Amino acid sequence: MKLLTHNMLTSHVKGVTKGYPLLIKATEVKVNEVEFNPQFVSRMIPKLEWGALVQAAEELGHRQDLPGELVQDYEKNEDFLKKVHRVLLEVEVIEGCLQCPESGREFPISKGIPNMLLNEDEV
Amino acid sequence: MLYLAYVNSVTYEEEASVPLPEGLVLLEDFVSPEEEALLLAAVDWSSTNEDVTAQKALKHRRVKHYGFEFRYDNNNVDKDKPLPAGIPAECLPVLERCLRNGQINVMPDQLTVNQYESGQGIPPHVDTHSAFEDTILSLSLGAKTVMEFRHPDGRVVAVVLPGRSLLVMKSESRYLWTHGITPRKFDMVPACEQQSPDHVTPEPGTCSNLTLSKRGTRTSFTFRKIRPEPCRCAFPSACDSQGAPSTLSPSTPSPPALPCCHADAARLEEEYVHRVYDAIASHFSSTRHSPWPRVCHFLSSLPPGSVLADVGCGNGKYLGVNSEMIAVGCDRSSALVQICAERGFHAFVSDALNVPLRTASCDACISIAVIHHFSTEERRLAAMRELVRLLKPGGHALIYVWAFEQEYNKQRSKYLKDHNKEHNGKENLTKNTSEDRREPHGKSAIQNSGHLEEGYEPVGKVTDGKLSVHTNRTAFNTQDLLVPWHLKEGKKPGEEESGDGVKRNKRKEKSKKVLTNQTRIDSNPGLSPGFDASMSPGLRLDTDDATHSPGSKPSPSGTTQTSSSHLKSESESHLTAVFHRYYHVFHQGELEQLCSQVGGVKVQSSYHDQGNWCVILEKD
Numbered sequence: 158m159k160l161l162t163h164n165m166l167t168s169h170v171k172g173v174t175k176g177y178p179l180l181i182k183a184t185e186v187k188v189n190e191v192e193f194n195p196q197f198v199s200r201m202i203p204k205l206e207w208g209a210l211v212q213a214a215e216e217l218g219h220r221q222d223l224p225g226e227l228v229q230d231y232e233k234n235e236d237f238l239k240k241v242h243r244v245l246l247e248v249e250v251i252e253g254c255l256q257c258p259e260s261g262r263e264f265p266i267s268k269g270i271p272n273m274l275l276n277e278d279e280v
Numbered sequence: 281m282l283y284l285a286y287v288n289s290v291t292y293e294e295e296a297s298v299p300l301p302e303g304l305v306l307l308e309d310f311v312s313p314e315e316e317a318l319l320l321a322a323v324d325w326s327s328t329n330e331d332v333t334a335q336k337a338l339k340h341r342r343v344k345h346y347g348f349e350f351r352y353d354n355n356n357v358d359k360d361k362p363l364p365a366g367i368p369a370e371c372l373p374v375l376e377r378c379l380r381n382g383q384i385n386v387m388p389d390q391l392t393v394n395q396y397e398s399g400q401g402i403p404p405h406v407d408t409h410s411a412f413e414d415t416i417l418s419l420s421l422g423a424k425t426v427m428e429f430r431h432p433d434g435r436v437v438a439v440v441l442p443g444r445s446l447l448v449m450k451s452e453s454r455y456l457w458t459h460g461i462t463p464r465k466f467d468m469v470p471a472c473e474q475q476s477p478d479h480v481t482p483e484p485g486t487c488s489n490l491t492l493s494k495r496g497t498r499t500s501f502t503f504r505k506i507r508p509e510p511c512r513c514a515f516p517s518a519c520d521s522q523g524a525p526s527t528l529s530p531s532t533p534s535p536p537a538l539p540c541c542h543a544d545a546a547r548l549e550e551e552y553v554h555r556v557y558d559a560i561a562s563h564f565s566s567t568r569h570s571p572w573p574r575v576c577h578f579l580s581s582l583p584p585g586s587v588l589a590d591v592g593c594g595n596g597k598y599l600g601v602n603s604e605m606i607a608v609g610c611d612r613s614s615a616l617v618q619i620c621a622e623r624g625f626h627a628f629v630s631d632a633l634n635v636p637l638r639t640a641s642c643d644a645c646i647s648i649a650v651i652h653h654f655s656t657e658e659r660r661l662a663a664m665r666e667l668v669r670l671l672k673p674g675g676h677a678l679i680y681v682w683a684f685e686q687e688y689n690k691q692r693s694k695y696l697k698d699h700n701k702e703h704n705g706k707e708n709l710t711k712n713t714s715e716d717r718r719e720p721h722g723k724s725a726i727q728n729s730g731h732l733e734e735g736y737e738p739v740g741k742v743t744d745g746k747l748s749v750h751t752n753r754t755a756f757n758t759q760d761l762l763v764p765w766h767l768k769e770g771k772k773p774g775e776e777e778s779g780d781g782v783k784r785n786k787r788k789e790k791s792k793k794v795l796t797n798q799t800r801i802d803s804n805p806g807l808s809p810g811f812d813a814s815m816s817p818g819l820r821l822d823t824d825d826a827t828h829s830p831g832s833k834p835s836p837s838g839t840t841q842t843s844s845s846h847l848k849s850e851s852e853s854h855l856t857a858v859f860h861r862y863y864h865v866f867h868q869g870e871l872e873q874l875c876s877q878v879g880g881v882k883v884q885s886s887y888h889d890q891g892n893w894c895v896i897l898e899k900d
Contacts, residue, residue, distance in 0.1 A: 162626045165587075165608055169636040177638060200585030201606055269621050272614065273630040277546070280634055 158250045158271050160213050164205050166271065168257035168264075170279050175259045178209035181216045182263075183253035188219075191246045198238045201245065202231060214244045288471070288491060298437055301429045303451030305383075306439065310446035311374060316421050320499055322370035323393050340540045341400040347390040348506055350411070353536050353547045357390065357411045359506055367391045367503070374419065374446075375503065383448050384415050388503035396425065396461065398495040403537075404430055404460030407449075409511035410521045412504040416454055418447040419503075423496030426467040429457045432517070440469050443498070455515040469493040536747055536862075538655065538760055545655045552762060552862035553653045554612055560767055560859055561615030565595035574889050575648055576601050578678045578896065586643035589670050591632050591663075592650030596620035599627070605644075610635060632663045635670060642670045645677040649892070652681040652863050655760070660864070661874055668881045671899040676884065683893045684756050684865040693891030695753060749860060759867065762860035866893050 168176025207227050214220040223240055231237050254263040255271055262279070265272050300306070311319070323344060347366050348357045367375075371391065378384045390412070394402065407416055420441045427447070429437045437457075441447055449459070471489035510521035520527035536552070539545040557564060575598060582588065584604035593599060593609025594616050600607075600623070609627040611617050620627035630636055632650055645667045654660045667677045686693045750761045871893045875883050884898045 158628070159626060161606070162608055162628060165638070165641060166628065166636050167638045169634050197585075197604065200604070204585065204587050204606060268618065270614065270617050271628040273610075273628055273636040274612075275631070275634060277543075 158255075158266050158269055159246055160210060160217075160248055161201070161205075161245045162271070163213050163250075163255070164210050164245075166255065166273065168255075168259065168262065169273070170257055170260045170262050170275065173257060173259045176257050178206065178212060178258070179255040179264070180258055181213055181250060181253065181255060183217055183250045183266075185250070185252035186217055186219070187249045187251050187269075188243075189247050189249060191242070193239060193242050195235055195238045195242075198242045198245070199232045202227065202241065205245075210244065214248070217248060217250065219244060219248045298435075300439065301431070301437055301453035301457045303449065304429070304439070304453035304457075305448040305450075306441065307383075307446045307448065308442055309444055310377075311419065311421075311444050313444070315374065316444050318370050319374070319419070319501060320421055322368045323499070325395075339400070341397070341402065342395040343540060344393045345391070346393075347388075350390070350392055351547070352539065352544050353551070355405075355408050355411075357408075357506060359508070371501065371503070375417075378417060378446070378503075383417065383446075384505075386413070386505055388417065388505045390504045390506055392502045392504070393499060394502070395497065395499045396495075397497050398465045399463055401461040401463035404428065404458035406456070406458050406518050407454065407504070409455060409507075409513055409515075409519045409527075411507060413507045414450055414454060414513070415505070416449040417503040418449065419501040420445050420447070421499045421501065423498040424467075424469075424493070425461055425495060425498045426469065427459055427461055429453065429459050431457050440467075452515070455513045456518050464495065466492045466494055538747065542656075542659070545659055548655050548862060549653060552860055556765065556859040556861050557613040558615045559857075560765060561595075561613060561619065563767055564765075565616065565619050568595055568597055571597050571601055572648075572680075572889065574887075574894070575646065575678065575680070578644075578646070578676075579605065582644050587641065589635070589637055589642045589645045591635060591645060591647045591667060591670075593617075593620060593625075593627060594649075596623050596625040596627060598646060598648065599623075599625040608637075633659065633666060635666050637670055639669050640672045640675075643672055643675050645670050645675070646679075647677070648680040649682065651679060652865060653861070655862055655864060657874070661877055664874055664878055668878050668897065668899060671881075673899055675899050677881075677897040677899075678894070679871065679897070680889070680892045680894050681866045681871055682863055683888065683891055684759055684867050685888075686755055686891050688888040695891045696755065747862070750863075756865050760862075760864050763863055765859040765861060767857040767859065868893065871895050 163179065163181065166177075166179055168179055170176065208225075211220060211223055211225055214223055221240065221244075223244055224237075228234060228237050231241075249269055250266050251269050253266045255266060255273075256263050325342060325344065345363060346368065347363060348359065349361070349363055350357055367388065368391075375384075375387060379387065396402075418441075420443055422443060424440060424442045424445075427439050427441055429439060439447075453459075468490045469492075471491040511519050512521070513519055516522040517524050518527065536548050539548050579588070579598060579602045582602060582605050586605045588602075588605045588607045590596075590598055590607060590609040593611050594613075596609055596619065598607075599609050599620065607626065609617075609620055609625060610630040610632075611620070611627065612629070612631055614629050617627045617629050628636075632647070632654075647663070647667055651660050651663050654663055664679070667679070671677060683693075686696050747760055747762050748758060750756065750758075750763045752764060868888075872883050872886055872895060875881065875895060875897055878897075880900050881897045882900070884896045886893070886895045888894070
């Protein structure tokens with residue numbers, strides 16, 4: 158699971174109102190090399206929850222020097238975009254789980270894939 | 281000028297009186313009107329809200345269980361999972377009366393309440409031997425009805441069940457005769473109520489006139505005792521414990537019926553959708569590498585940087601179509617999501633009814649060949665609502681579902697065309713399908729509610745309400761069906777076989793067969809969802825129902841072998857696995873009709889694309 162996916166996922170356990178962002182508990186993290194497309198990254202940024210991304214990167218120990226707030230004029234800041242690219246698309250959780258911040262319910266991540274299926278009684 | 285005349289009653293002649301089935305006793309006025317009211321009030325229908333709504337949507341009788349749940353997917357009881365609610369206390373006086381009178385020797389521990397509105401019924405069936413002990417009590421409340429008993433030798437006895445009567449089924453009437461209630465709004469009953477009108481053929485010399493009796497809403501309370509050990513009755517031909525071929529067996533479960541509640545729907549989909557896809561995932565994926573042009577067009581016209589959710593993404597076929605979009609996919613099958621991950625796509629496992637993405641977080645959504653796997657209208661609607669929930673205002677959703685009408689504008693879909701290519705000269709099929717195009721069969725069209733009076737739920741050829749197995753590459757004649765998928769496990773062509781000339785010849789034949797498959801399949805890229813059979817070379821995959829010749833009716837074994845998977849050995853001495861996937865194919869307009877129930881969204885365009893009905897929705 159890459160952090161782009163994590164940024165979009167939310168807990169959907171019945172009754173939960175504050176299910177975003179999910180907490181990450183990783184036991185295996187990998188960093189891949191992914192082709193850098195500055196334009197694509199630049200377009201992704203406005204669609205992200207920046208705070209959740211920074212928090213997630215922090216949880217994985219991969220935040221490095223990613224700023225807590227979005228920088229101004231990031232579109233032309235290749236350095237910044239590279240940092241975002243790395244954190245969003247190169248860092249990958251292979252094993253671990255996602256935890257609902259409100260209910261504590263854990264969703265397993267296995268072979269890089271989060272399983273968000275709920276049980277009958279949680280729907 | 282039209283004159284209407286009517287009669288009060290009709291003379292009915294019968295040579296001799298017909299006795300009730302052996303073991304059947306009908307006791308009238310078993311409960312008083314006050315007791316009847318109390319019992320009816322004891323049922324809280326609202327507590328099974330979701331199920332009741334699904335039942336209503338399907339125009340089904342309402343059902344509620346106490347003590348143990350009777351499952352309609354395998355026609356048995358889960359004896360290890362008692363329900364939280366036992367038989368309501370209000371029923372005790374009636375049951376104690378039965379004990380005192382000797383109708384029963386032990387207290388029942390299971391109750392099924394059925395509520396039939398006028399026009400509803402229940403298909404003929406024998407209560408599962410292994411689930412319940414001999415005596416079954418059925419109390420009729422609210423209105424009378426006519427129940428038909430059928431013996432294997434063909435005898436039919438229609439029994440009027442007056443309101444407040446108790447029917448006691450024992451022995452032959454319980455174990456061998458089937459009982460059912462024809463879905464009707466009127467019954468023919470004896471005209472003179474004073475004579476014991478317990479069945480339609482009264483004693484000779486008594487009143488023998490019939491009249492129409494309008495049905496009211498009847499609620500039956502059926503009390504049964506769970507059977508802990510296998511059944512050892514004297515009627516093995518109808519006994520599942522004793523291996524009767526016509527009954528359930530663990531390895532080939534009987535064909536499912538259309539579900540009447542979410543739990544049954546989920547179980548049916550688990551068996552006939554999810555387990556199948558997980559089992560066939562890699563082969564399925566290999567036949568799904570040609571994205572459909574019009575879907576690609578939709579995706580490519582999204583502005584760069586658009587966030588797209590592909591709900592039911594399968595092997596991720598569409599996730600990489602537009603490199604400018606931020607695409608995330610989800611699917612119910614972990615095996616298929618695994619393939620997405622291997623391809624570097626963003627994907628997770630989830631159910632389409634409950635997508636773990638935030639509301640209004642997507643610029644666009646697609647759901648291609650997904651919603652037709654949901655087995656109730658309510659669930660299909662819920663899936664659509666989820667898609668719409670994900671959309672930002674102004675966002676668009678593209679939905680594709682398999683169409684009942686495989687021929688449209690005189691163009692046969694590739695799904696059908698492919699069939700005819702193989703079988704030139706067989707005119708019958710062509711004729712049938714062009715007729716089928718305009719008129720969906722009355723029995724199968726859910727919209728034709730008038731036909732519900734004639735037969736049971738429109739679920740296909742088998743008239744006991746069970747799902748039938750479709751013959752691949754032929755026109756559909758029912759909306760809800762099981763579609764076969766053949767998975768051949770065999771040697772790839774060209775692979776060396778040890779030994780002699782005989783085997784070499786065999787191999788040649790096999791290779792030939794594979795080439796034939798490939799030729800046929802490669803010439804038809806981008807088929808309808810069930811049969812996109814573009815294959816990578818070397819993989820043996822026959823997606824046709826190879827055992828049935830086109831146009832002919834499936835053999836009896838074909839229609840009854842409806843477990844989601846089973847193995848057959850073929851003459852080439854390797855095994856073919858057959859999987860059955862559940863589909864609800866859509867009628868023209870049905871998808872739009874579903875959309876109109878969603879709210880906050882409008883249909884921007886709708887079209888037919890290669891055997892699919894498609895809509896593009898725009899969120900307000």
